[in-house]
Amino acid sequence: MPIVFDVAEVRADDVVIAPSELAELMALLHVLAEPDHHRDRRRETDRIVAAIPANLLRQLRVHAPLWARFRLRAFLPLQAAGGGLSFDSSLDAVRALPLTAFFEMAAETVAGGRLPDHQQPSRDEAAFLEHCRSKSDERESLARRLLRDPAAFRDQVVDIAARCHDRFFAEVWAGIEPALQQRADLQREQLALEPVGELLASLAPDAHLFGQREHVVFDKLQSAVVPGAGREFVLIPSVWSDPHLLIKYDAAYASVPMPVIVQYPVRRPVASGLSLRTVQERLAVLSDESRQELCRHLVNEWCTTSELARRTGMTAPQVSRHLRRLKDVDLLVSTRNGKLVAHRLRSERIYQLGYEFLSTLTR
Secondary structure, X not given: OEEEEEOOOOOHHHEEEOOOHHHHHHHHHHHHHOHHXXXXXXXXXXXXXXXXXXXXXXXXXXXXXXXXXXXOHHHOOOOOOOOOOOHHHHHHHHHHOOHHHHHHHHHHHHHOOOOOHHHOOOOOHHHHHHHHHHHOHHHHHXXXXXXXXXXXXXXXXXXXXXXXXXXXXXXXXXXXXXHHHHHHHHHHHHHHHOOHHHHHHOOOOOOEEEOOOOEEEEEOOOOEEEEOOOOOEEEEEEOOOOOOOEEEOOOEEOOEEOOEEEEEEOOOHHHOOOOHHHHHHHHHHHXXXXXXXXXXHHOOOOEEHHHHHHHHOOOHHHHHHHHHHHHHOOOEEEEEEOOEEEEEEOHHHHHHHHHHHHHHHOO
């Protein structure tokens, strides 16, 4: 089942790309709550859990439904503010959120997903509680606390996040924040060169464009068509969300407008494992002036061989040979549409070459 973004009217100015400390904390809490789904992180999580005081660890387990699956929307950016994603400013935004909006966010998260109208707690508390009870006793207990005192529920959740930050997450964040900032910088550069749809489709290996390249399709368990016109988008690079791509697309909660959120996994560049020889081969391929000329066209859009020949004055066989060299070092991606094959540069790999070169020298 897909989530489809209609991005025909979405412009670069509508998109913010920035790490979010609070969103990253929730991604880490998700891993702690679902350790069997993230066995490759076991060594890291064991070290983190060992540093968490027993009383805080109990609170994290009690509140685990808030980030185990359908994660709490309030802990993701509530507005598209490029400079407003620090931990303190994000928690302040949660505290300032109208209580009715927070209640809606918390209710759907405690319930484990979007609820039909007849199970909305504002319409039928008994049906809401029964739905939560059918999921687990823990969810029912949280639902009763939320219904009894939403303000106290919010205060406790915010307090848990603050304590996590102070006890262990500030140190975790210091170790990963530079890599996340670097990825955000690279993709802001990418956004300046490419349409929004191209950037969004590059965030997940199974995402693709269709319909005159104005629709982006993400393969998710949910199914929705999200109009992008008039919406803001916040793209959040994340280390701890791997391998999940998190999308939140609701336009409003209790009439409070919300941006579209895409939290996407990134691997820290030092973990790429490229050999020095591979980096050298890519640099050598790119040093050719004719291939540089082709790259000027391929970095902005998909082009066929005949289109490139017409634009550059090369013959089609010459263009094909240069494209083959780019593909040999995995800097080119191709797609077939009927009889036509279009090509595009893997611009993200070009951006990273400088870092890759330095990291291979300093291993």
